[in-house]
Amino acid sequence: MERKFILLVEDNPDDELLTMRALRTSQVANDIVVARDGAEALDFLFGSGPYDGRDTEQVPELILLDLKLPKLDGLEVLQRIRSDKRTCHLPVVVLTSSDEEIDIIESYSRGANSYIRKPVDFDQFIESVKQLKLYWLVLNVPPPKGKRVMR
Numbered sequence: 439m440e441r442k443f444i445l446l447v448e449d450n451p452d453d454e455l456l457t458m459r460a461l462r463t464s465q466v467a468n469d470i471v472v473a474r475d476g477a478e479a480l481d482f483l484f485g486s487g488p489y490d491g492r493d494t495e496q497v498p499e500l501i502l503l504d505l506k507l508p509k510l511d512g513l514e515v516l517q518r519i520r521s522d523k524r525t526c527h528l529p530v531v532v533l534t535s536s537d538e539e540i541d542i543i544e545s546y547s548r549g550a551n552s553y554i555r556k557p558v559d560f561d562q563f564i565e566s567v568k569q570l571k572l573y574w575l576v577l578n579v580p581p582p583k584g585k586r587v588m589r
Contacts, residue, residue: 443469445498447479447515448533449507453556457502457533460560460567468499468575476510479503480518483525497528500574503550505534505541513544520549527581529574 444466448454454472461470473479479501481487485494501519505512512532519525531552532545545553554570557563 442499445471445501447473447503449474460563464567476507476515501530502533516548
């Protein structure tokens with residue numbers, strides 16, 4: 439039986455630590471894989487570069503994607519995820535500090551499933567992660583693996 443995991447795409451070490459702490463406090467049991475830039479996230483998902491040979495049939499249960507990333511920004515990562523039949527149905531939640539209207543619009547235009555602003559207050563962040571866990575990891579029903587619907 440495969441272990442379900444979350445792909446966290448975050449370049450800021452402080453935000454990574456905060457997110458990991460919030461996930462643990464919210465009792466998220468999934469393993470967490472961290473990619474620290476957009477290129478690394480795509481290498482991981484598609485089994486290229488340092489992840490060459492990784493079993494790409496093992497896909498994240500959820501992708502938490504920051505927007506402001508080095509090498510390749512989050513919007514470009516999102517667009518590439520949505521344009522590939524192997525990853526086009528993966529749930530992607532933009533988790534960012536940006537409150538720019540254009541970032542919200544572009545995220546949804548490129549196929550984000552949800553857009554969450556990182557609260558400054560840790561207790562608010564914990565509550566956001568609890569809600570994220572409840573919906574995406576408990577209530578949400580993803581498409582069956584290997585049964586992708588293409589129209």
